[in-house]
Amino acid sequence: xxxxxxxxxxxxxxxxxxxxxxxxxxxxxxxxxxxxxxxxxxxxxxxxxxxxxxxxxxxxxxxxxxxxxxxxxxxxxxxxxxxxxxxxxxxxxxxxxxxxxxxxxxxxxxxxxxxxxxxxxxxxxxxxxxxxxxxxxxxxxxxxxxxxxxxxxxxxxxxxxxxxxxxxxxxxxxxxxxxxxxxxxxxxxxxxxxxxxxxxxxxxxxxxxxxxxxxxxxxxxxxxxxxxxxxxxxxxxxxxxxxxxxxxxxxxxxxxxxxxxxxxxxx
Numbered sequence: 001x002x003x004x005x006x007x008x009x010x011x012x013x014x015x016x017x018x019x020x021x022x023x024x025x026x027x028x029x030x031x032x033x034x035x036x037x038x039x040x041x042x043x044x045x046x047x048x049x050x051x052x053x054x055x056x057x058x059x060x061x062x063x064x065x066x067x068x069x070x071x072x073x074x075x076x077x078x079x080x081x082x083x084x085x086x087x088x089x090x091x092x093x094x095x096x097x098x099x100x101x102x103x104x105x106x107x108x109x110x111x112x113x114x115x116x117x118x119x120x121x122x123x124x125x126x127x128x129x130x131x132x133x134x135x136x137x138x139x140x141x142x143x144x145x146x147x148x149x150x151x152x153x154x155x156x157x158x159x160x161x162x163x164x165x166x167x168x169x170x171x172x173x174x175x176x177x178x179x180x181x182x183x184x185x186x187x188x189x190x191x192x193x194x195x196x197x198x199x200x201x202x203x204x205x206x207x208x209x210x211x212x213x214x215x216x217x218x219x220x221x222x223x224x225x226x227x228x229x230x231x232x233x234x235x236x237x238x239x240x241x242x243x244x245x246x247x248x249x250x251x252x253x254x255x256x257x258x259x260x261x262x263x264x265x266x267x
Contacts, residue, residue, distance in 0.1 A: 027062045040106040041067045052106045071106040091137045094175035099124045105163025113162045
């Protein structure tokens with residue numbers, strides 16, 4: 001019985017070691033963090049900035065250090081909701097856009113601004129109203145690429161202190177009032193009619209020029225007119241269902257009259 005007393009004493013004391021062991025295992029597990037390839041972990045030590053860590057496995061000292069935020073370093077496409085914009089020529093429109101941006105400096109994104117994503121979103125909405133509000137409707141419809149570049153440049157300047165790079169801004173849709181749509185449709189129809197009339201008048205002018213040139217050629221060579229007359233007769237002769245009275249010029253018959261007069265004199 002004396003041999004089994006130490007074993008029984010250890011077995012009785014075993015539950016006392018379970019809680020410390022569990023705490024140690026929990027602390028060890030909390031020390032190890034796995035950061036994905038596209039993420040960065042901003043670590044604070046006793047409330048102070050301690051650096052950006054990752055990707056891969058990182059070690060965090062329990063209680064003393066903690067991961068303040070995991071920052072996604074990929075490009076984020078953000079859809080700007082439709083904004084009410086009054087253009088420079090006092091036209092009320094709704095415009096929405098998409099902004100492509102990414103975090104370039106995780107430290108600034110956490111320390112310099114409370115919520116970098118929300119701040120960028122709100123700034124994009126404000127810039128969209130500001131830039132488009134200073135342009136006329138015609139410029140917004142026709143110079144969209146230039147406005148996209150201006151928006152991208154202004155947003156990039158304002159988000160640079162936050163460690164955010166705005167790579168592109170694209171205006172997606174412009175919603176016009178119904179009255180403006182009708183007015184623009186009428187204007188487009190009038191413009192199409194104007195172009196059609198100009199094209200028709202230009203065709204008439206070119207045809208008149210060609211007729212003038214043809215008349216000059218025929219006036220210099222009367223035989224050309226007779227050949228054209230005979231060609232017209234040949235074209236008309238193909239129509240069997242109608243009878244056409246066509247006056248024959250004397251110049252064509254003159255050769256026959258001269259021939260008959262020559263025969264009479266010889267007889």
